[in-house]
Amino acid sequence: MMENTQFQDDAPLLKVRGLTRSYWARTGCAEVDLDVWPGEVLGIVGESGSGKSTLLSCLAGHLEADAGSVVQGGEDVLRLPEPARRRLMRTDWAYIHQHARDGLRMNVSAGGNVGERMMAGGARHYGSIRDTAADWLQRVEIDPARIDDRPTAFSGGMQQRLQIARGLVTAPKLVLMDEPTGGLDVSVQARLLDLLRGLVRDMGLAVILVTHDIGVVRLLADRLMVMRHGRVVEAGLTDRVLDDPQHDYTQLLVSSVLPA
Amino acid sequence: MIHVRDVSKSFTLHAQGGIVIPVLEGARLEVAAGECVALTGSSGSGKSTLLRLLQGNYAPASGRIEVAGLDLATATPREIAALRRDRLGYVSQFLRVVPRVPAHDVVADPLLQLGVPPAAARERAEALLSRLNLPQALWSLSPTTFSGGEQQRVNIARGFVHPYPVLLLDEPTASLDPLNRAVVLDLIREAKARGAALVGIFHDREARDEIADREVDVSLFAAAP
Numbered sequence: 001m002m003e004n005t006q007f008q009d010d011a012p013l014l015k016v017r018g019l020t021r022s023y024w025a026r027t028g029c030a031e032v033d034l035d036v037w038p039g040e041v042l043g044i045v046g047e048s049g050s051g052k053s054t055l056l057s058c059l060a061g062h063l064e065a066d067a068g069s070v071v072q073g074g075e076d077v078l079r080l081p082e083p084a085r086r087r088l089m090r091t092d093w094a095y096i097h098q099h100a101r102d103g104l105r106m107n108v109s110a111g112g113n114v115g116e117r118m119m120a121g122g123a124r125h126y127g128s129i130r131d132t133a134a135d136w137l138q139r140v141e142i143d144p145a146r147i148d149d150r151p152t153a154f155s156g157g158m159q160q161r162l163q164i165a166r167g168l169v170t171a172p173k174l175v176l177m178d179e180p181t182g183g184l185d186v187s188v189q190a191r192l193l194d195l196l197r198g199l200v201r202d203m204g205l206a207v208i209l210v211t212h213d214i215g216v217v218r219l220l221a222d223r224l225m226v227m228r229h230g231r232v233v234e235a236g237l238t239d240r241v242l243d244d245p246q247h248d249y250t251q252l253l254v255s256s257v258l259p260a
Numbered sequence: 261m262i263h264v265r266d267v268s269k270s271f272t273l274h275a276q277g278g279i280v281i282p283v284l285e286g287a288r289l290e291v292a293a294g295e296c297v298a299l300t301g302s303s304g305s306g307k308s309t310l311l312r313l314l315q316g317n318y319a320p321a322s323g324r325i326e327v328a329g330l331d332l333a334t335a336t337p338r339e340i341a342a343l344r345r346d347r348l349g350y351v352s353q354f355l356r357v358v359p360r361v362p363a364h365d366v367v368a369d370p371l372l373q374l375g376v377p378p379a380a381a382r383e384r385a386e387a388l389l390s391r392l393n394l395p396q397a398l399w400s401l402s403p404t405t406f407s408g409g410e411q412q413r414v415n416i417a418r419g420f421v422h423p424y425p426v427l428l429l430d431e432p433t434a435s436l437d438p439l440n441r442a443v444v445l446d447l448i449r450e451a452k453a454r455g456a457a458l459v460g461i462f463h464d465r466e467a468r469d470e471i472a473d474r475e476v477d478v479s480l481f482a483a484a485p
């Protein structure tokens with residue numbers, strides 16, 4: 001009955017140590033340490049400019065880190081040769097952008113968007129690619145009859161769900177998300193959160209989720225990290241960090257939102 | 261099942277000039293399997309604080325808080341999360357759920373987290389909801405729009421859906437009618453009978469007298485201001 005693998009997996013999927021990136025004299029992120037395990041969501045919050053996107057971009061390889069290591073399976077991802085690193089981002093990892101249009105090809109059909117990532121991961125058979133794409137559209141609650149529509153014909157919430165389908169179709173182990181629910185209205189957000197919770201549980205995904213929304217992390221994140229001026233000021237169990245914050249900055253952040 | 265020794269807890273309010281609010285000092289509590297202990301004490305004495313410490317929601321300043329074998333003062337966040345998944349149940353006063361998730365899934369969720377197959381989890385959830393007299397028409401709706409008493413019953417069902425060896429209850433009968441209050445008291449009795457250790461806050465004095473084996477007055481641990 002308790003075959004769920006998240007209990008046995010005691011080694012973290014990802015170990016980040018000392019991750020640092022500056023922009024000339026300005027700090028992006030500094031000496032960030034974090035671990036993520038399969039089947040859990042790590043939330044990252046902090047004021048604007050605190051270094052959340054810099055951190056995520058360094059992890060994803062969109063930005064080069066100045067120092068630090070990002071170890072997965074005994075290997076420092078930051079030191080992988082470029083082709084191996086790109087392969088990783090195309091299959092084992094997924095990055096969900098805040099603006100769906102940055103993560104989608106807007107002039108390619110919905111099915112093509114999902115299929116393209118499968119092909120990048122090695123899939124070749126057209127019929128099965130199309131079937132899997134249709135199945136994923138269904139899983140993110142997009143009518144498969146719209147498989148040939150372009151994302152430009154979709155609402156913001158649908159585009160975001162399509163981006164998630166595209167990212168998850170290769171069954172990645174790690175998903176990086178920068179404000180995935182920003183700019184969506186509350187009911188669309190709720191739908192997306194519910195979907196993500198189910199996928200984390202069913203696929204054993206590890207998720208690093210950057211957001212401004214304390215309500216979202218309370219519902220979705222198992223653990224929470226608070227950043228300020230590029231550094232981690234507090235980290236721990238999400239509800240403990242939010243309900244019994246120790247650091248003065250965390251107290252300020254929590255007190256400036258209405259209770260959920 | 262629960263051993264609390266010399267626990268102290270205070271809150272430092274940085275935004276208000278760093279004032280320190282001392283709440284508990286030298287708190288002690290022992291709860292055996294099959295026992296139900298009620299926390300009592302005046303408003304503001306620290307009943308909810310102690311319950312939250314037992315849940316891992318608040319961090320103790322010092323002392324030991326052992327719950328089902330885990331010391332919450334030194335445990336890692338992941339150890340606490342694992343404890344909550346299979347050994348430590350909690351019925352909170354507030355319902356916090358992703359909007360739009362139907363009530364029967366909210367209740368089944370702890371079982372899904374444990375790897376119980378969805379159909380079996382749903383079945384157990386619905387059995388509890390029906391026992392708590394939540395109209396069947398509501399099961400497939402999100403509890404965010406439910407009345408206080410309906411939300412509370414969803415919370416209670418969620419807390420009793422898995423046979424947790426330790427169960428914490430914050431005002432489990434507060435907004436219930438007599439019929440449902442009786443159901444909750446029965447659920448508590450059954451949990452005791454299967455050997456669960458329970459700690460609760462019950463402002464409802466009759467309920468407390470009926471099911472608590474002992475009372476612990478939290479004012480005894482009042483920290484000197």
Ligand SMILES: Nc1ncnc2c1ncn2[C@@H]1O[C@H](COP(=O)(O)OP(=O)(O)OP(=O)(O)O)[C@@H](O)[C@H]1O
Nearest residue numbers: 023026027028046047048049050051052053054055
């Ligand atoms: N390309 C860049 N060039 C120079 N400075 C940058 C650049 N990108 C980010 N910064 C600076 O690095 C710091 C961290 O920025 P980052 O975008 O990581 O913050 P953030 O936490 O994601 O903020 P937000 O919540 O507003 O998205 C800020 O001071 C920012 O001005």
Ligand SMILES: Nc1ncnc2c1ncn2[C@@H]1O[C@H](COP(=O)(O)OP(=O)(O)OP(=O)(O)O)[C@@H](O)[C@H]1O
Nearest residue numbers: 243244271281283302303304305306307308309310
């Ligand atoms: N998260 C917190 N931050 C700051 N102070 C807190 C926090 N939680 C509790 N306190 C303070 O601790 C003291 C005890 O509060 P607690 O809620 O435990 O009392 P209680 O015995 O449950 O009271 P009631 O019967 O009114 O519910 C109060 O002074 C309260 O303001």
Ligand SMILES: [Mg+2]
Nearest residue numbers: 052053054178
């Ligand atoms: Mg950002």
Ligand SMILES: [Mg+2]
Nearest residue numbers: 307308309461
């Ligand atoms: Mg209270």
